[in-house]
Amino acid sequence: MEFTKMHGLGNDFIVFAGHQQLPENVSQLAIDLCNRFFGIGADGLVYILPSENADFKMRIINSDGSEAEQCGNAIRCVAKYVYDNGLTTNTDITIETIGAGVQQVQLNVKDGKVATVRVDMGEPILEGLKVPTTVDADRVIAHAIEVDGREFSFTAVSMGNPHCVIYVDDAANFDLLTWGPKLETHPMFPRKINVEFVTVNSRSHTDMRVWERGAGPTLACGTGACATVVSSVLNGFTDRTATVSLKGGDLQIEWSEADNHVYMTGPAAEAFRGTF
Secondary structure, eight states: OEEEEEEETTEEEEEEESOSSOOTTHHHHHHHHHOTTTSOOOSEEEEEEOOSSSSEEEEEEETTSOEESOOHHHHHHHHHHHHHTTSOOOSEEEEEETTTEEEEEEEEEETTEEEEEEEEOOOOBOOTTTTTOSOOSSOOOSEEEEETTEEEEEEEEESSSEEEEEEOSOGGGSOHHHHHHHHHTOTTOTTOOEEEEEEEEETTEEEEEEEETTTEEESOOHHHHHHHHHHHHHTTSSOSEEEEEETTEEEEEEEOTTTOOEEEEEEOEEEEEEEO
């Protein structure tokens, strides 16, 4: 079976194209192939499939075998893959996701290859029960949560997948490995959650580190960057357009006041190809 290894700012995926549907053993396949010591190594598998509602459909299987509803870095990788490999000649395409529906994607092409991708990530979901959390409120902003005797304050945002954004003094050096998994599985989050630890540098710039549900610490998270800007606007920390600096690089995020949609712009890259 042929695969292409791709990444968005270091958030890496094993990409498969040409399948009509997911394999029956896809969960175990993800666990085996994503293992960085005994497999290929990745944060997840990405399948590019036919769609009845869009140009392409993407399905994402996390490294623990669970399925992700959406992934901002993966959708940029899919967009680059389909153009660079001649599956489309259009620079405006649509990609169907499981959790966020059909999304509009614009490709910035240089020298015949996709350099950056701008994705309409849709409207953020802010109602507590729909994120989902166990908090029955229209918006969950700066809500207290206690873990192992330590209290945090989080803002909840869904970008098709659930996020809790927590502001800290130094995101780059925060103890992600201790607190990320404990917050991911907290009873307040019935479907678990992605956790972003954020430091606000200015009205237009934040640092963010992420613990991804089903994958653990990753170098970047596109939906997490979107959730970070939405949360930062709701808390009065940033403007609606901001740069989110992740461990793997920067993403440009805009939460448009005109249509309430969140737009993400960033790169995608192919690392290598192989067979197994």
